[in-house]
Amino acid sequence: MEDMMPTEGLAAGTVRDLELCNRATAEYGLALTNRQMLALAERRVQALRDADRVEFGEGVLKKLVFAFRDSPYLDQAHYEETLTELQDIFYFYKNESGERLSDDELIAHMRGAYNGWCRGSLEALAGTELALLCRRLRGWEAEEAGDGIGAEEGCYEE
Amino acid sequence: MRSELVPERGENRDEGALWRLLARRVALYTGGDSSSVPRALALELFASVRFTLEQGRGESLEERFADGEAVIRDKLARGKQLWKGTCGSLPQVENLSLRDTLRSIGGFWGRYDYRFFAHQVPCDIDYQLGRPVPEDLQGIDYVNHYLEQLCMENRILNCFAPQYVRALLGAYCRDYRGLLINLCESVAVNALGLALVGGDVAKLNVTDGERALLAERFSREGPACLGAAAGRLCALLGLDSSAVRTYLEALADDLSPRIRQTSLEEIFLTYL
Numbered sequence: 001m002e003d004m005m006p007t008e009g010l011a012a013g014t015v016r017d018l019e020l021c022n023r024a025t026a027e028y029g030l031a032l033t034n035r036q037m038l039a040l041a042e043r044r045v046q047a048l049r050d051a052d053r054v055e056f057g058e059g060v061l062k063k064l065v066f067a068f069r070d071s072p073y074l075d076q077a078h079y080e081e082t083l084t085e086l087q088d089i090f091y092f093y094k095n096e097s098g099e100r101l102s103d104d105e106l107i108a109h110m111r112g113a114y115n116g117w118c119r120g121s122l123e124a125l126a127g128t129e130l131a132l133l134c135r136r137l138r139g140w141e142a143e144e145a146g147d148g149i150g151a152e153e154g155c156y157e158e
Numbered sequence: 159m160r161s162e163l164v165p166e167r168g169e170n171r172d173e174g175a176l177w178r179l180l181a182r183r184v185a186l187y188t189g190g191d192s193s194s195v196p197r198a199l200a201l202e203l204f205a206s207v208r209f210t211l212e213q214g215r216g217e218s219l220e221e222r223f224a225d226g227e228a229v230i231r232d233k234l235a236r237g238k239q240l241w242k243g244t245c246g247s248l249p250q251v252e253n254l255s256l257r258d259t260l261r262s263i264g265g266f267w268g269r270y271d272y273r274f275f276a277h278q279v280p281c282d283i284d285y286q287l288g289r290p291v292p293e294d295l296q297g298i299d300y301v302n303h304y305l306e307q308l309c310m311e312n313r314i315l316n317c318f319a320p321q322y323v324r325a326l327l328g329a330y331c332r333d334y335r336g337l338l339i340n341l342c343e344s345v346a347v348n349a350l351g352l353a354l355v356g357g358d359v360a361k362l363n364v365t366d367g368e369r370a371l372l373a374e375r376f377s378r379e380g381p382a383c384l385g386a387a388a389g390r391l392c393a394l395l396g397l398d399s400s401a402v403r404t405y406l407e408a409l410a411d412d413l414s415p416r417i418r419q420t421s422l423e424e425i426f427l428t429y430l
Contacts, residue, residue, distance in 0.1 A: 054200040056181035057193025095196060100192030 007126035014059055018112065021065040029076055035079040043084050051091035060090050060103060073120025080133045082122065089126045096134040109133060110152045171343050180207055187274050196303040201277060209277035209296055230272045233298045238267055240305040249315035251323050252335045259285040266301060288343040288410060310341035311401055317346060317395040322362045329429035344427060346409055349395075351426040354387035361395050373422055381417035384404065385410035 018037040025031060040061060041139070042061040048055055059106055064086050068074055093106060101109070110125060184195055185346055195203075201326075210221065212295065214226025241263055248256070266281040277296040288311055291303045315323060323345055327334040330344040344360060353370060354373040364372075375383055388406035392398070407417045416425055 048194065052197045053194045054197050055194035056184045056200075059193060091194065094192070094194065098191065099188075099196070102188075103193055104191070137304075 009098050010095045011041035013039060014044055014061060017058060018065070021062055025065060025069045026076075030069060030074065031076070032083075040080065040087070042141070044087060047088045047091045050088070051095050053094065057060055060107065061087060062070060063074075063103065063107055064090065067107045068114070069110070071115050071120070073114065074112055085122045085126075089122065089130065092126070093134060097137055098134075100137050102129045159374075160414055174208075179219050179223060180204055183207055183274065183405060200237065205296075206276045206278075209404045210272075225275075227272065229297055229323055230276055232270065234270070234300055234338065236268070237298055237302045238311060240302060243268070244305055244309045244312065247309070247312055247316065249312055249323065249341065251315065251319035251327065253285070253339075254336050254339045254340055255285040256341065259283050263301060263305070272298065273361055284338060286338055286340045288340050288346065289405065289412075293368075306401075307405075310399070310405060311340075313397065314346055314395070314402065314405075316351075318349075318360065318362055322360070325429040326362045326427060344407065346406060347413065348426055349391055349412055350384055350387050350406060352393040353394060354384055358360075359391065363429055365428060369422045369426055369428075372426060376422075377415055381414040384409070384413060384417070 015034070015037045016030055017141075018040065022031050043102065044055075044059055044061060061083065063081060068082070068086065082109060090106060094101070094103075095109075097106065110130070113129040114122075114125050118129055180200075180203065184200065185381075187203060188195065207223070210226035210230065211222050212226070212285040214222040214224065216222040216225050241260070245260055245264075248364060258403075262281040262283065266279070269280040270278075271280075276298070279300050281301070283301075285308070287304065287305065287307045291300055291307065295303055320398050324339075326345060328343060329365060331339050336339070348364050349360045349373050351357070351364055352362070352368065354375060355368050357364065357368045383405045383414060388403050388410060391406060392403050395402075413425065
């Protein structure tokens with residue numbers, strides 16, 4: 001399958017998306033330079049490779065930008081670095097969640113925690129909040145299968 | 159990996175269209191909720207797309223895919239009939255793996271997801287056929303081929319009285335009920351041998367005298383002469399089927415090396 005994967009223009013497409021994002025983040029004092037956009041686009045390929053995932057859609061950078069642009073913990077000085085980290089975290093925890101979370105659900109959870117008790121700490125977000133979330137999801141899955149390893153009471157019940 | 163496709167030009171056109179088709183299947187599979195999937199899952203979805211395209215015809219990939227899905231649905235309907243027919247015409251000889259395999263195939267019809275995993279065989283097929291299903295067959299093609307072969311083997315077995323079949327199988331393998339053995343092969347081999355030397359095919363019992371006759375024929379004409387008995391055996395059993403004949407000829411052909419190297423007592427069996 002990899003043989004037929006189109007590879008040309010991947011970065012260009014991501015950069016085009018990010019250029020559009022710049023307009024939407026201007027009022028929050030956030031902007032990416034062309035070099036930063038290209039670096040983020042290249043990092044996307046690496047993040048997918050690291051997570052052993054294949055992407056067919058437009059990628060999550062645009063969604064991440066829109067979800068985090070109004071965060072009180074995001075500033076221009078750390079904008080690129082934060083987006084890079086968020087993108088890595090996203091793909092990593094897509095795997096860890098066992099595909100139980102949609103892109104939007106995972107991003108919403110990331111946003112809520114980052115702006116909430118994590119207070120802008122990516123370490124807390126990735127190392128604690130999302131790890132715990134995924135452990136709960138897996139526990140919930142195991143409990144459903146009836147193997148007795150249950151999730152914390154009341155978590156993620158419908 | 160990339161988010162959008164390169165312009166369709168030259169040799170990239172087919173790959174671009176295939177990639178777009180795969181992207182649509184992935185979007186359908188995830189319900190549009192996820193722009194990415196694990197590589198292992200993407201490979202499975204791709205294998206399914208490829209299998210479905212191989213089934214269909216059409217000008218565009220979309221037409222081929224839609225036609226392929228229709229072909230698979232037809233094959234599924236035929237497979238269910240085959241399975242019902244096979245379950246309804248089992249030989250009166252008990253074998254655990256045969257029973258379990260048919261039960262598992264019974265669950266296949268509910269588990270088989272031809273829309274996304276058409277190449278998979280979601281059931282346990284443990285019972286060994288006399289001639290295995292070609293390894294390149296996948297999905298419904300594998301199951302239908304297996305059932306066709308099994309049905310044919312059962313037709314052969316049902317030509318003989320169960321007590322003779324049981325007696326012969328007992329001589330072949332004491333625990334023929336519990337072990338993973340094929341029921342038809344030893345029956346067909348004995349029947350071929352008896353048909354070749356004019357013995358009592360119905361009783362399936364090769365005597366010392368008949369083995370001596372077989373040894374004489376093999377030394378004079380070579381082991382390949384066993385295949386010539388396939389037509390006679392079909393006539394004797396009233397099996398007017400080229401598939402049965404081909405099956406018996408292939409079985410005889412497979413036996414040739416064993417006939418050259420092994421004692422005939424271990425091939426053409428006697429039961430007491």
